[in-house]
Amino acid sequence: MLMRELVEERSFFGDLTVQPADGLLGLIGLYRADERPGKLDLGVGVFRDDLGATPVMRAVKAAEATLLRDQATKSYLGAEGDARFVELLADVAFGAGSDRLTGVQTPGGTGALRLGAELIAHSRHDATIWIGAPTWPNHAPIFREAGLPVQTHRFFDVANAGIDFEGMMEDLERTRPGDVLLLHGCCHNPTGADFTAEQWRQIGRLCESRGLLPFIDLAYQGLGDGLDADAAAMREMVRDVPEAVIAYSCDKNFGLYRERVGALWVQSDETALVRGNMLALARSLWSMPPDHGAAVVRLVLDDPALRADWAAELDGMRARINRLRAALAACDPRLAPISGQRGMFALLPLGPDAVDRLRRDHGIYMAGNGRINIAGLTMDSIPAFVAGLAPYL
Template sequence: MTLRNQAFAGLEPQQPDGLLALIAQCRADPRPDKVDVGVGVYRGEAGGTPVMRAVKAAEAALVAGQASKSYLGAEGDERFARLVWQLVSGEERFGERRFGLQTPGGTGALRVGAELMACARPGARIWLGEPTWPNHEPIFSGAGLEVRTHPYFDATTGGIAFDAMISALSDARQGDVLLLHGCCHNPTGTQFSREQWRALSALCNERGVVPFIDLAYQGLGDGMEEDAWGTRLILDTVPDVLLAYSCDKNFAMYRDRVGALFVQAGSAAMLNLAKANALTIARRLWSMPPDHGAAVVGTILDDPDLRAAWQDELTGMRQRLQTVREKLAAAHPVLALVAQQRGLFSRLPIAPDAVAAVRRTHGIYMPDDGRINIAGLNQANLDHFVEGVLPHLIAGRDASNCNSRRSQEIPA
């Protein structure tokens, strides 16, 4: 080896992305009855991810009327940010303590917010629930925040281990950041109750913790207003707040990467400081954000007819997800908890070896942790899915019950 071909010799090998490998396996499977519940995108009853009608109409309007493809500036499309802010907060204007910044998807918003907090609070820690999405930890640790975790999911109840979460957060320090899923965004399909949101608001205020809300599925849980309730409570009651928003899911614009970061500060002076730093970070990361997706969303939200059409179609998507949940829950009591959850995802109590078994015997593709995309199920494949997973779920439940009884036995 000569000196001229060692430029990358210091790189460490990387583990392949497990979900991408799963996608490749599924595509290569020739079985016509295979079921893909791994990829996290909305799918209609026919199995495809359609372009929403309002999106098509807005794109046509842009093609006909857009006068320039010039740069937007580091802040992005201000009209888009203002209109999305209305969806989130219900308010027309930011006010003197808030600003919005267009980003490439919710992921871009998370990264800018993470770097902003790392600059503002050197040594700050961020608390992530377990489980969360695989990209969360590397986003925040890569930005320089120390990652801490707290319990989140209670596999026994299919809900949130809230008492354990609050107990773990008693170790949170002033200036720490707490990542919160705004609604049905967690891979388990669970979401906080209003009482729990109030408790989280109180905790942030008492301990000086900065909430960072990841709101990526507004409208796909219980409705646009219902899904924003917890976020609005936090904005109304906690002085310093970060909010990452994604339009990729509720506008079904996954490949266009449409997002925004919103920052709320305790004073106008602090906001100006945060804004200047956030813009500097965005300029360093991607210079100027892409225009097309944000322009489409802005066009829809600015036009009453397109907005109404989008909301109607989003309602239909949400209702389909809930219908699938109810049918799946009705198949057997071991699946009943699925109906209590919301959004695209649920997490089944199924072991990794059982996941591999149903992949082999029934062509059912899901990650090893049992997380499933509800939208991957439909009238044509739901029975096949239940047939494949149910024996393993029942066996797992029975084994768990047996172990529980043994642990409670008192020796003679």
């Protein structure tokens, strides 16, 4: 028999399972094709100004100009990326340095989460990752793809538009020592509902008493109540627990989305061992992170004038979001909880049919689960938005 006859005709890739398309990317196409003048894009999770633009921040532009003029080489850095970037960013995130923290640059917050997941999988392959429901849709896949089991616990009660803290604590009674608790540092995506300082303390005590590793995802520092205020709970928890993992994204608070800028820190007494493993894993995942965005953040944070200008522009972005929150909440008592929530997102109590109708009848685009990007609104568009929404609340 000829070898050729033994060869299967089917594709090498035929056994792959069909993957659902990214819902938000599909929405972008529909929005673009919509010719109605008053259409509203509340879907994609990027900051927008009053004109609906997502501009490059002033300090970023200035740092890019400096980089273009002065950068002398594009030779390789190491797997840790830009060490000075990590050092300066640690100051923003933690306020003060600690020799129990070790950090490396990563491709965005996603890269930081994945590197943290791989590190956990290599040290405790049977650790369960506990994630509140609902959460950013990429959380569970990131940990699952690293081979870790994922369990969800109660977090947000859509009907009451608030955190179901009792339900959460009850569900976490099922954790085992060595499990991991994923927490949003601030500006929860998709609900905007953040823990109070007291709830953070209770979670910290729970982690200690049940032997859980807190894994904090800090992707929106500065977009809630301020740079220090947004990190305060995370800082206190990190100070009070023996070990912690912190994934950081600069893609929102520096508006660097596509440049992929982030960092991962681990707090432990085993920093040398942990760091060696982080670097080995990073080497096989992406060898080294992309340089440009991190170099820009380094230049901004290293120059007092640029740093102040970045912080001032970020203050303006946050103020815009919180003004919109207050205006939206004042329109209808059922939207009142939105003023107390923080960050770009709010989760409305809408089923898929209502989300669909709002898109078809009113040109209002939002994620399929009812998540809206508050920054996609303007003071002028709020009345029409609330009028369209009201029948479905």
